[in-house]
Amino acid sequence: MIKRGRGISSIYYPTGFNGGGDPDHVSLRLKSDGTIDMTNATCEMGQGFKSVACQMVAEALGVSEEVINIDNSNTDTCAFSMDTAGSRSTYIVGLASINAAQDLIKQMKMYAAAMLSCDISELEYAEGKVFKKSNTSEQLTLAEIGSGATYSGKFLMGHDGFLPPVAPPREPGTGFTEPSRSMAWGASVIDVDVDTETGVVEVVNLFNCYDIGTVINPLSAEGQVDGGNVQGIGMALFEDLSPDYPVSIEKYTSDFTDYIIPTSKDIPLNSQIEFFENYDPYGPFGAKGCGEMVTNTQPPAIINAIYDAVGVWVDSLPATPEKILRLLADNKKSI
Amino acid sequence: MFKSVGKRVPRFDGIGHVTGKTVYPSDLSMPGMLVCKTLRSPYHCTRIHFIDTTEAEKVPGVYSVITHKDVPHNLFSMVPDHHVLAEDIARYKGQNIVAVAAVDKSTALKALSKVKIEMEELPYVIDPVEAMKEDAPKVRPEGNLRVFDDVDTVRRIRRGDVEKGFAEADYIVEGEYWTPNQEHAPIETTASLAYLDGNGKLVIHSKTQGLYFTLGDLSNVFQLPLNKLKMVGATIGGAFGGQNSIHTDHIAGVLALKTGKPVKFHLTREEEMMYTTIRSAWRFKIKDGIKKDGKITARYVDVLEDCGAYTELGLYALEKNVNYIGGANKIENLAIDGRLVYTNKMPSGSMRGFGVNIGQYAEQVQTDKLARKIGISPFEIRLNNAFKEGDENHVGNPLVAVSGIETLQKVAKMAGVELPKEYQEMSSK
Numbered sequence: 102m103i104k105r106g107r108g109i110s111s112i113y114y115p116t117g118f119n120g121g122g123d124p125d126h127v128s129l130r131l132k133s134d135g136t137i138d139m140t141n142a143t144c145e146m147g148q149g150f151k152s153v154a155c156q157m158v159a160e161a162l163g164v165s166e167e168v169i170n171i172d173n174s175n176t177d178t179c180a181f182s183m184d185t186a187g188s189r190s191t192y193i194v195g196l197a198s199i200n201a202a203q204d205l206i207k208q209m210k211m212y213a214a215a216m217l218s219c220d221i222s223e224l225e226y227a228e229g230k231v232f233k234k235s236n237t238s239e240q241l242t243l244a245e246i247g248s249g250a251t252y253s254g255k256f257l258m259g260h261d262g263f264l265p266p267v268a269p270p271r272e273p274g275t276g277f278t279e280p281s282r283s284m285a286w287g288a289s290v291i292d293v294d295v296d297t298e299t300g301v302v303e304v305v306n307l308f309n310c311y312d313i314g315t316v317i318n319p320l321s322a323e324g325q326v327d328g329g330n331v332q333g334i335g336m337a338l339f340e341d342l343s344p345d346y347p348v349s350i351e352k353y354t355s356d357f358t359d360y361i362i363p364t365s366k367d368i369p370l371n372s373q374i375e376f377f378e379n380y381d382p383y384g385p386f387g388a389k390g391c392g393e394m395v396t397n398t399q400p401p402a403i404i405n406a407i408y409d410a411v412g413v414w415v416d417s418l419p420a421t422p423e424k425i426l427r428l429l430a431d432n433k434k435s436i
Numbered sequence: 437m438f439k440s441v442g443k444r445v446p447r448f449d450g451i452g453h454v455t456g457k458t459v460y461p462s463d464l465s466m467p468g469m470l471v472c473k474t475l476r477s478p479y480h481c482t483r484i485h486f487i488d489t490t491e492a493e494k495v496p497g498v499y500s501v502i503t504h505k506d507v508p509h510n511l512f513s514m515v516p517d518h519h520v521l522a523e524d525i526a527r528y529k530g531q532n533i534v535a536v537a538a539v540d541k542s543t544a545l546k547a548l549s550k551v552k553i554e555m556e557e558l559p560y561v562i563d564p565v566e567a568m569k570e571d572a573p574k575v576r577p578e579g580n581l582r583v584f585d586d587v588d589t590v591r592r593i594r595r596g597d598v599e600k601g602f603a604e605a606d607y608i609v610e611g612e613y614w615t616p617n618q619e620h621a622p623i624e625t626t627a628s629l630a631y632l633d634g635n636g637k638l639v640i641h642s643k644t645q646g647l648y649f650t651l652g653d654l655s656n657v658f659q660l661p662l663n664k665l666k667m668v669g670a671t672i673g674g675a676f677g678g679q680n681s682i683h684t685d686h687i688a689g690v691l692a693l694k695t696g697k698p699v700k701f702h703l704t705r706e707e708e709m710m711y712t713t714i715r716s717a718w719r720f721k722i723k724d725g726i727k728k729d730g731k732i733t734a735r736y737v738d739v740l741e742d743c744g745a746y747t748e749l750g751l752y753a754l755e756k757n758v759n760y761i762g763g764a765n766k767i768e769n770l771a772i773d774g775r776l777v778y779t780n781k782m783p784s785g786s787m788r789g790f791g792v793n794i795g796q797y798a799e800q801v802q803t804d805k806l807a808r809k810i811g812i813s814p815f816e817i818r819l820n821n822a823f824k825e826g827d828e829n830h831v832g833n834p835l836v837a838v839s840g841i842e843t844l845q846k847v848a849k850m851a852g853v854e855l856p857k858e859y860q861e862m863s864s865k
Contacts, residue, residue, distance in 0.1 A: 278831055397792065
């Protein structure tokens with residue numbers, strides 16, 4: 102018999118390294134045609150870092166993201182990045198980008214002051230132009246500054262970093278400390294069908310709501326959640342390297358025939374994602390970390406849904422058909 | 437309000453990915469490139485008495501056969517207790533012992549078969565609960581339990597008075613939860629291509645997810661200053677945390693320094709799954725006190741992390757876990773005892789949700805058990821106990837931009853759940 106159940110979960114997740122103290126640097130080099138080369142060695146591993154980084158630099162400079170090029174490729178020429186981990190890249194690279202953009206604006210103003218024969222205090226920067234406050238028609242564009250500076254031997258490169266505050270040493274007795282200033286929040290409602298004859302669980306509806314602060318790129322963020330759903334369902338229902346653990350690990354999977362990860366067939370057609378954009382006062386443009394949390398709400402919601410459907414608690418992951426059938430059999434015996 | 441922020445900007449490098457033109461570290465090859473293969477420990481715990489590589493070196497096409505003696509500095513990782521190549525004891529099955537660089541894979545494998553190695557299987561322990569016992573085989577010389585702050589094998593969180601909280605409760609609910617050993621399963625397996633450029637700089641094209649994260653560690657292994665070591669990569673086929681640990685860069689680098697030739701070390705899927713870091717197994721025992729009205733009066737959590745044979749990122753995971761295992765609920769009386777235990781299996785690396793989501797599974801299932809016990813809805817128990825703006829979390833971390841209630845309300849609406857009016861009107865503010 103197929104039985105349907107509904108489960109929910111509600112969590113929060115920190116942004117950045119546990120205990121802070123994980124800096125990043127950004128450099129922004131103005132080129133002769135007014136385009137900008139950004140460097141930061143955060144890795145692109147499918148999460149969409151480069152798009153989001155370009156968008157944040159563009160926002161900080163008031164220009165289109167198409168003006169920005171990013172290089173993250175090596176440790177000889179790219180600005181320092183602590184790591185690509187801990188749901189930190191959007192947040193910390195974003196804050197470093199805002200600081201680096203301020204530095205570039207300052208340098209462009211210094212150059213423009215010499216060109217326009219005025220004091221730097223008479224100048225303002227907005228949307229890719231430096232202009233005189235008193236006469237906005239006296240202005241220089243990024244391209245004019247870039248070409249002028251390059252061929253007059255001036256190197257205009259904004260650079261700066263950001264350091265999330267280092268947590269105070271934890272109190273020895275209580276373990277109290279401040280591991281992260283910014284937290285993301287999330288909740289899921291998940292419906293499953295449990296086949297009581299085979300023990301197979303199918304996820305039929307996925308509803309996810311996440312507060313990752315300001316969403317820098319909704320397309321990327323939704324992509325992160327799609328991937329999170331896949332990995333969350335895998336963790337809940339399939340993935341186990343050593344099914345006899347902790348008794349033994351002699352039976353150990355070594356390929357994707359034995360180690361089952363979800364395919365598109367395991368993801369329900371009805372998968373809905375919404376963001377609750379609660380502006381983070383510390384984050385870049387109000388953003389919080391996103392990457393990890395979006396794979397964390399699914400496993401408990403699925404296990405809770407299984408109980409709702411058939412009345413058994415799966416107290417060890419994953420909820421394989423074998424486990425479900427054994428639990429159902431035990432339940433029958435006790436009744 | 438924003439111009440670029442909030443826009444659905446397509447992936448910066450998406451066209452390259454979907455047309456198959458993006459070049460990943462494992463795609464690379466160079467003229468004259470050698471292939472690296474390693475001899476791995478066949479037992480869960482192995483004493484190595486003697487290694488003789490003479491015959492292996494004689495195989496035509498072999499350029500170098502190395503053991504730990506050839507590694508400039510043999511200790512590495514975030515907590516540097518792991519050996520690049522095993523010394524007298526290999527503490528998990530699959531640990532690297534000997535590495536060879538040869539003209540091709542079959543020559544490399546042939547050379548490995550000629551390595552003379554005298555070794556002995558030692559007693560081992562896989563079950564973390566067994567490993568905590570006094571008479572358990574010693575996984576590490578310093579003991580099977582990690583010592584925190586040089587004094588204690590228990591990492592404690594204490595808030596309020598749990599005994600008082602349990603006394604105030606109408607019901608006590610207990611649960612025990614296990615999470616399994618899990619693989620990251622990225623589409624690209626780990627790869628390094630290491631070579632010396634024309635001026636003697638060591639360049640490594642790596643699948644690492646942190647070019648700088650492992651740079652200091654690697655410069656220490658090679659005993660090279662940072663201007664003699666360049667890491668290249670940063671566009672990789674998935675990582676999910678698995679590439680925060682070094683799996684191939686160190687060995688490929690040493691072989692490149694030794695031979696002066698480009699050396700590629702590319703793991704097979706089998707090696708990736710069996711011998712690299714994993715999301716290691718955890719056990720949680722949770723005891724909760726709850727009142728009939730749904731208020732959680734006390735929570736005690738006993739956390740046990742199976743770290744494997746070397747610390748790798750397992751210590752960081754435990755530190756993070758205990759900070760968040762209490763869940764996104766206000767609980768005034770809370771105690772957490774965390775233990776990190778070493779066993780003879782592959783070390784604990786990081787994995788998406790690192791140190792936290794395994795606990796969230798346990799805590800959120802336990803929360804449903806509480807709701808069922810007192811007969812309130814799973815929304816109600818979460819909304820009633822949710823953190824609010826300005827609260828501090830269980831370890832004293834101030835909370836800003838709190839949305840536990842709002843995300844629950846919104847997801848309820850998405851799923852067509854009509855919450856009672858008082859819950860619809862609740863706010864984190």
